[in-house]
Amino acid sequence: MIDLSVDIKGLKLKNPVIAASGTFGFGREFKEYTNLDMIGGISVKGLTLEERQGNKPPRIAETPAGILNSVGLQNPGVKAFVKNEIPFLRKHDTKIIANIAGNTIEDYCKMAEILSDSDIDGIELNVSCPNVKKGCVAFGNTVAGISDITKKVRSFCKKPLIVKLTPNVTDIKEVAMAAESEGADAISLINTILGMAIDIHRRKPILANNMGGLSGPAVKPVAVRMVYEVSKSVSIPVIGMGGISNGDDAIEFMLAGASAVMVGTANFINPSACVDTAEGIKNYMKMHGFNNVYDLIGSLELN
Amino acid sequence: MIDLSVDIKGLKLKNPVIAASGTFGFGREFKEYTNLDMIGGISVKGLTLEERQGNKPPRIAETPAGILNSVGLQNPGVKAFVKNEIPFLRKHDTKIIANIAGNTIEDYCKMAEILSDSDIDGIELNVSCPNVKKGCVAFGNTVAGISDITKKVRSFCKKPLIVKLTPNVTDIKEVAMAAESEGADAISLINTILGMAIDIHRRKPILANNMGGLSGPAVKPVAVRMVYEVSKSVSIPVIGMGGISNGDDAIEFMLAGASAVMVGTANFINPSACVDTAEGIKNYMKMHGFNNVYDLIGSLELN
Amino acid sequence: MSKVLKEKVERVEKLAESIYKMTIKSEYITQKAVPGQFVNVKCSEGINALLRRPISICNVDVKNETLDIVFQIKGIGTEYLSQKRIGSQVDLIAPLGKPFDTSDNYKNIAVVGGGIGVFPLLYLLNKMNTAKKSTFLGFRNSNYAVLQDEFKEASDKLFISTDDGSEGYKGLITDILEKELESIKYDIIYTCGPTPMIKKVVDIAKKNNIKCQVSLEQRMGCGIGACLVCACKTGNNENWKYSHVCKDGPVFWSSEVIFDD
Amino acid sequence: MSKVLKEKVERVEKLAESIYKMTIKSEYITQKAVPGQFVNVKCSEGINALLRRPISICNVDVKNETLDIVFQIKGIGTEYLSQKRIGSQVDLIAPLGKPFDTSDNYKNIAVVGGGIGVFPLLYLLNKMNTAKKSTFLGFRNSNYAVLQDEFKEASDKLFISTDDGSEGYKGLITDILEKELESIKYDIIYTCGPTPMIKKVVDIAKKNNIKCQVSLEQRMGCGIGACLVCACKTGNNENWKYSHVCKDGPVFWSSEVIFDD
């Protein structure tokens, strides 16, 4: 029997694959296409304290092996989420992770408080969204910012607390260590890399917001490197993501030190990418004689 | 008549396309495949004060729409370059840019001194090579580091001085401004993004050096964004690169503010990528009624 | 219910410079689809043209279990799609989106299309069997004026215009619509095409107090309502929100949509 | 002189599970190539399998102006290459690299190949017309033991071994080489295959005081000596440097190469 289950500081996943925030809606959008009960967890669309409409369209541009997005956190607000979305998700055998973003630290704290009393399994702090003018981006790219927000939210958060890091920094290790020392239960990374694509015939950026966040296969080598660096620097679990489309991609992250992975952009192309990825991890373990996923995690040998 | 020529603070290029350092050898390797006289300039393989053998192989890994390399600056040393390579290059109607990297600031200064007395057209400071253990990476990712090295090398450099930036920083603008204020004649960017790729069956990194620098189409949106940010922050010319394969790609960078572009990885796939890119720029200008390339540079309108 | 399907390409036909018709065998789609819906198709294997591309269903042949999509080459995705071989498989999610209202109550309809916006309208016309149908199609020039026989067949009256007069009337198709409206009253106008044309049609419908449905385009990520990138403003200026073209549309009532983005 | 060429695929034949032979029409390559050289081929359009892949020239038919390459599917590049259609174009830079020394002075030669390393040796054997040729080929199992008729035809003596004995001898092909060397003295040994095998052959050649040429593999970027990624150590331990497989090789004298990376 191959055991795929992992325990992220109390967030117990039956397999290490989580749908990445913003790419899987609130789960229900994928019900027609895949079996939600076979996904370890779902990190829902980034939530804010109040409903948000997000940025002007176009909000997406395709780039080589990647996409830029500038959704700008369109969401119904944390209360509507608790009321309308948790009941649906709870019917499925998968863990619910609430991804939250705020304009102020107080926003984050209030959301953590509300969500701590709701029926979810973990909270993911999005301190790194590049698509909103003021607010969260400022917290994510300095040690001081990340320390401050982690510490304050920690005191309101009674659920496993995952801090999601932005890759747009000089040294990802120091940011991760700051989150760890202020009480994060886990680190997830990477969020999107800031980028821009230009319509050369209109001579304007393709995105109405001008810049957006890069995700998809293109970013995978950067993400694997950062996951490796972070998992060597902290002792809390690391959740890796960035360009994962299948089991083989996921294995790269897990060898590099990720205890779990998130699948994002790939869901757009293959709506059962999460389930396929979990299946692929299992097949790899079978092929290489692993019975327990923990034997795999971090087992990379350097040259 | 369409005028493609640009003047990068005294480095006069007949067209804005330069072969990127490390991807075009010393030019002679491409003579069989393309017309060197139709390329604006050639930035030669990164030079060090003494000959270097570089890193162990494998030194390359393919990733989605990109490559990782860890050559580690294999080169014959600056003196051998002056003696053996300049005479060949000088026979061609293209500008010679010496790309230099050192372990210490003194190394850079010595090389700048030697090269200032040689028959080259410009010097590009590689302060950002991720593939050597000690040395240049340290200079490139802090304002203090870049200020210091630019200032010191400037005093030895009698040629147009281009400072090449690493993208592995939180804020590319402040690094660029530091180089400008210490006397750089131009900024080139981006060098490669630090990444890692894993052979999941051997459970080791593919590169013998474990990590390497990402280049190729995958990085283009990140590069375009950084070129835009830098060209809005400095008033010296900016040379853009990162994933350019053809004229359309080059136009994105020029609209974003690049006065010239460099073509790197694309040369491996299409040895006449530089010439094709120059041709493509011309065709775009024809199609859109531009007579002078300067009318194009930085003409992006934001949404 | 829509599904991820791997279906067989039966035919690829070049209708005009850069415009292709692809016939796809699909029992599932032909049974489920209704006019106004689209397919979201992976145009190339692997990471070339990474995202799926939305293409309207242009016609359905229920008996033969085939559907047609017609597309113009705009970039790499449609380029790869045009190169698909007969007999090869095509990976699509379909049918997607909210359809046109094809109620039998509409006895006299106008269908107004421009450019690549004409394609979903053919399927609509073919389904509206009991209505009297006037079709207005605008193209850049005669090279783009494809599927004329099919549109003629499907309509009671067919008007064509081109920007340069190389086919049909010279000028805007909305001018012809306005002229027709002087003597006829339609129960509903359906429109799809470039935004300026749609806006004009919506204005005309409003002025004439006619119901109007528009089919919109927006760049998409998932096509299934999850990623929220395909936003379009709906509601009214005091109380608007971003709806999503893939799920809430592509067909909207003209009164719902705010065209100021 | 090598060139960037767009040539026509004449035939694609599956020789075994995951091993394909592709026949390509090319006047240029058939005129210029010599044994040991390779082609650097773009296996897929666009950014799927971005880099070119190096594949040895396995045979040349000068009269028909065709060459064969034989390759095993290892990853996406070779996968796409195997799907190329007959009549389609293939984009390659060729011929590349330093060839084998095929001097007429070598009267009695041994050719030792393992796995996918056997392919360039067939071309070598076919060119060495005046020598007496002993060929030693090692495979994992009989499934991989392709081109046996061709090798038999091209050799005076042919030895085959497999790891599991499913074809020919069971065991290492170098064991057979050593046994043969008890009674025969070769003028030169040529070898290509997995590094452990090559090392063994080099040791055997040294012990028996026989000249030896090895053909090496390394991951490549440009294939033309510009990017310096395809390094291999040459010289001696006191005075070594990194040479480059694509330009200084792939064929080296065994005495030049240091196998410690």
Ligand SMILES: Cc1cc2nc3c(=O)[nH]c(=O)nc-3n(C[C@H](O)[C@H](O)[C@H](O)COP(=O)(O)OP(=O)(O)OC[C@H]3O[C@@H](n4cnc5c(N)ncnc54)[C@H](O)[C@@H]3O)c2cc1C
């Ligand atoms: C609901 C709907 C139905 C459509 N039906 C048809 C049809 O029947 N026939 C037809 O020819 N075209 C149709 N289009 C437009 C078609 O989707 C685009 O022309 C196509 O996606 C362009 O892809 P490309 O790779 O060729 O261009 P590229 O510019 O290379 O595409 C880059 C990216 O931008 C997106 N994109 C570019 N233009 C558009 C656009 N106009 N609308 C949406 N996304 C775009 C692409 O999907 C892709 O993600 C429809 C669009 C929508 C939203």
Ligand SMILES: Cc1cc2nc3c(=O)[nH]c(=O)nc-3n(C[C@H](O)[C@H](O)[C@H](O)COP(=O)(O)OP(=O)(O)OC[C@H]3O[C@@H](n4cnc5c(N)ncnc54)[C@H](O)[C@@H]3O)c2cc1C
């Ligand atoms: C000079 C030379 C001659 C060769 N001749 C043959 C031949 O005749 N038949 C044959 O089947 N194979 C041959 N190979 C090996 C062949 O190049 C690789 O198997 C092939 O590149 C794998 O590509 P892929 O996309 O299928 O694998 P992937 O693993 O997806 O390739 C990823 C990257 O790694 C490179 N790579 C992976 N394995 C190798 C390797 N063993 N050598 C070099 N690069 C590698 C690829 O070129 C590509 O850049 C030769 C290699 C060299 C250097």
Ligand SMILES: Cc1cc2nc3c(=O)[nH]c(=O)nc-3n(C[C@H](O)[C@H](O)[C@H](O)COP(=O)(O)O)c2cc1C
């Ligand atoms: C359309 C889109 C919307 C996203 N929205 C969010 C979000 O609301 N919160 C968040 O933390 N990350 C968001 N992300 C980032 C993803 O969760 C993930 O970090 C990133 O896409 C990298 O993974 P991938 O390459 O697998 O897509 C979004 C990504 C995309 C593509």
Ligand SMILES: Cc1cc2nc3c(=O)[nH]c(=O)nc-3n(C[C@H](O)[C@H](O)[C@H](O)COP(=O)(O)O)c2cc1C
């Ligand atoms: C194999 C290889 C070697 C490189 N060597 C150097 C170097 O010596 N000095 C340098 O400044 N940049 C070097 N670079 C970086 C390129 O000059 C360029 O900044 C980068 O590749 C991005 O451009 P591209 O995406 O067009 O390749 C190298 C890149 C590659 C791929």
Ligand code: FES
């Ligand atoms: S395309 Fe994802 S919500 Fe419409």
Ligand code: FES
């Ligand atoms: S592959 Fe570029 S030098 Fe050999």
